[in-house]
Amino acid sequence: MNYGFVKVAAAVPRVKVADCQYNVDQIEGMIFEAEEKGVQIITFPELCITGYSCADLFAQNILLEKAEMGLVQLMNNTRQLDIICVVGMPVxxxxxxxxxxxxxxxxxxxGIVPKTYLPNYKEFYEQRWFTAARDVxxxxxxxxxxxxxxxxxxxFDTPDACFGVEICEDLWSVIPPSSKLALKGAEILINLSxxxxxxxxxxxxxSLISQQSARCIAGYIFSSCGFGESTTDLVFAGNGLIYENGLLIAESKRFSLEEQLVISEIDVERLRTARRINTTFSANSGDYKDAEAIHVTTDITNAKPLTLTRKIEALPFVPSGKTLNERCEEIFEIQVSGLAKRLVHTQAKTAVIGISGGLDSTLALLVCVKTFDKLGLSRKGILGVTMPGFGTTDRTYNNAIRLMEELGISTREIDIKAACIQHFRDINHDINVHDVTYENSQARERTQILMDIANQTGGMVVGTGDLSELALGWATYNGDHMSMYGxxxxxxxxxxxHLVDWVSQNEVEEAASVILNDIVDTPISPELIPADEDGxxxxxxxxxxxxxxxHDFFLYQTLRFGFRPAKIFFLANIAFGSRYDKPTIKKWLHTFFRRFFNQQFKRSCLPDGPKVGSISISPRGDWRMPSDASSALWLKEIEEL
Known part of the structure; x- marks a missing residue:
């Protein structure tokens, strides 16, 4: 299976101006190289058979004849290949x-696609030699x-995708031809430049290419002239760029003196899903229902085994490189702004939050602190409540206490063990049986305490549960599952x-930072089962x-792109191949879908909370799913992997 991927290439050959034979030989060699690597569609720069910078030589019959003969050579010598080629030449x-x-x-x-917009300003004089598409x-x-x-x-309709072509300046127009081509069905856009x-x-x-590929929800292949073009007045750096829905997935090295073949895979299935979800795209298509579209059917392209060259991010929710800090700051501000609005609207006197010494409650507390500071409120209005239970360890308990003290909020400690023991007596539950009743009783006891304190103080309970827990249903219904704002x-x-780590480095004093660093390093646990002998x-x-x-990888691929389990399994093996073997990935993929379906009832009644990224499972926002939907189709496919 190709899982919706189409392997494409942007070729940047060396050229000699007006030497068609030399140029064709370079192009031919790159076509064969691309075919060997499984490329299905390859595109070359504008006027690459002659060279773009021929100027008035375009009026010479010998140049035009040699260009046509060059095309004959290319077609004859690649006749046995399945690859679809797009080359630029004067016709x-x-x-x-x-x-x-x-x-x-x-x-x-x-097919032959004429350039729609011929630049005739500054260094460009194309109208001196060529006729625009509208006049053909x-x-x-x-x-x-x-x-x-x-x-x-x-x-052009291939068995795997539909693509359209525009040429250089076309992209710079107010409404590029590729916009209409996309609305008429092109999923991959090609630009010879x-x-x-x-x-x-x-x-x-x-920026232009990124925006156009995003606006058109399409793949975009850009191939521009490189070394060998005339440098009389201009320099051409040779840009091979491949974008997918706004994201750069492959690029050439600029100013290279050698030919370059930029190869990657465009996920057409992903694009189709995005277009179906984005109802504005289909509505915009209706505006062009009378626009002409001429479909050309291609032959089947090669069916070589798919080998992905594009990078599959193991942590799709976590940006890499320099953008991580910017993203963390933005997300944190979204959380703060959401909570600030809710506090102002409800006129809450306090924000009540359970502090466990774990990651989630720590992040929620940091959001509360920043929000109170931003509103000019005393941090003492934040009531941090730590509620040690049967599984609370010294490490998390001490971190919770120390962090609240360092941040200067109001602190309360309420031990829940006695209340839970009384509850076990009331319902006749053996305290030595550490089952779901044992665990959930503690979670609900804590939530009851927080809700009652909020009532006492005229405040609101700030929830701490995160997206991953809610996707898996790893929350106690009407326990930590519930709050007044999550x-x-x-x-x-x-x-x-990463957010807690970012706050540690950017938003707090050194003493609090030390505590936050230890919390980041603490194993994730609800601490509902007693600790071992060493605590x-x-x-x-x-x-x-x-x-x-x-699980975050599975969640992202499922909700963001609607991928089936088989494709997610394929991608996960690429992203995590060095960390998990296939049986392990398959096991947890099965767990994810089983829990994701079975636990929908918890997500159907979530409290309010701010959406910060492309994924949300709020029943009022991005995700509406019946609580009794069957997971049989998904689980069956996983079992057959």
Whole structure:
């Protein structure tokens, strides 16, 4: 299976201006190399057969004839290959000359796409030589002895995707041709370019491509002229760029003196899901229902085993590199702003929060502190309540107490053991049986205390549960599942750790930072089962439900893109292959889907809380699911993996 991936390439060959034979030989070699690597669609720069910078040489018949002969050579020598090729060349028809993209496969010209917008300002003089697409009246052009359709409205249907083509300046127009092509069905957009370099221009071009691929919810392949073009007045750096829905997935090295073949895979299934979900896309398509679209069917492309070259992020919720700090700051501010609005609206006198010494309650407490500071309220209005139980360890207890003291909030300690023992007597439960009743009784006792204190103090209970726990149902119904406002409700566990670490480095004094660092290093546990003889945590959540890094990966792929279990399993093995073997990934994937379906009833009545990213499971927002939906289809596919 290819799981919806289409392997594509942006080729940047070396060229010699007006030396068609040399250029064709370079192009041909790159086509063969791409075919060997399983590429299904390859695109080359604008006018690559002749060179873009031929200028008035485009009026020379010998150049045009040699360009056509070069195309004949390319088609003849690649006739046995399945790869679809898109090359740039001047095409003469009757009394006009077209700056064209020629699409061919198996020795057949599938279509000719003329450039729509010809730049004629500053360093560009294309209207001196070429005719724009709107002025091409022929519907077909004879080229290399073949009659081929010519139009800027061509859509090429492969067995795996639909793609459309535009040329360089087209992208710079107010409404690029690729916008209409996307609305008419193109999932992959191709741009043959001769974009010259200038100070800061490269970043602007990347921004244009990123925005266009995101706006069109499409893959975008950009191939621009490189070394060998004339440097009389301009320099061409050779940009091969591949984007998918706004994200850069592969790029060439600029200013290379050698040819470059940039290969990656565009996830068409992911794009189709995004388009179906985004109802604005389909509504916008309706605005162009009368627009012309000419479909051209291609042959089957190669069926070589899929080998992904693009990176699959193991932690999709956690940005990498320099953006991590920016993202953490933004998320933290969203949480703070949400809580601030709720406090102001309810006129709550206090914020009541249970502090366990674990990651989630720590993050919620830090949000409360920042919110009170921002509102100009005394931190004493934050009531931190630590409630040691049968499983509380010295490490988490001490961290909870010390952190509250360092942050200067009001602190209360209420031991819940006596109340729980009385409760066990009331319901006739053996205290030595450490089952779900034993555990949940403690969680509900703690929630009751928090709710009652909130009533006493005219305050509101701030929830601490995170997105990952709610996805797995790892929360006690009407226990820690409930609050008056849940600030962590859309923060996944893998991100919680980074947020606490970010606050530790940027928002608190050194003493509090030391405590936060130890909390980050503490094993995740609800601490509802007694500690071992040495006082260490015995109930480690990830030993019971599986690693959160796996579950967050499964959650992201399921809710963000609607991927089926088989594809998620395929991607997870790539992302985590060095850390988990296939049986382990399969085991926890089964656990994820089983729990995700079975625990929906808890998510159907979640308290309010702010959405911070692309994933939310609020029943009032991103995720509406019947509590009694069957997981049979998903679990069966996992069992058959």
């Amino acid at each position: 003469a028809t009757n009394t006009i000359l077209i700056n064209a993209a020629v699409v061919f496969q198996h020795g057949k010209i599938l 009246t022929d519907k077909n052009v004879r080229l290399c002895g073949q009659l081929a359709p010519v139009s800027a409205d061509l859509l 001769a974009d010259n370099e200038g100070i800061a221009k490269h970043n602007y071009v990347r 600030v962590n409700v859309s923060i996944p566990k893998t991100l919680v750790r 260490n945590i015995t109930q480690k959540t990830e030993d019971l439900v599986g690693p959160y890094e796996l």
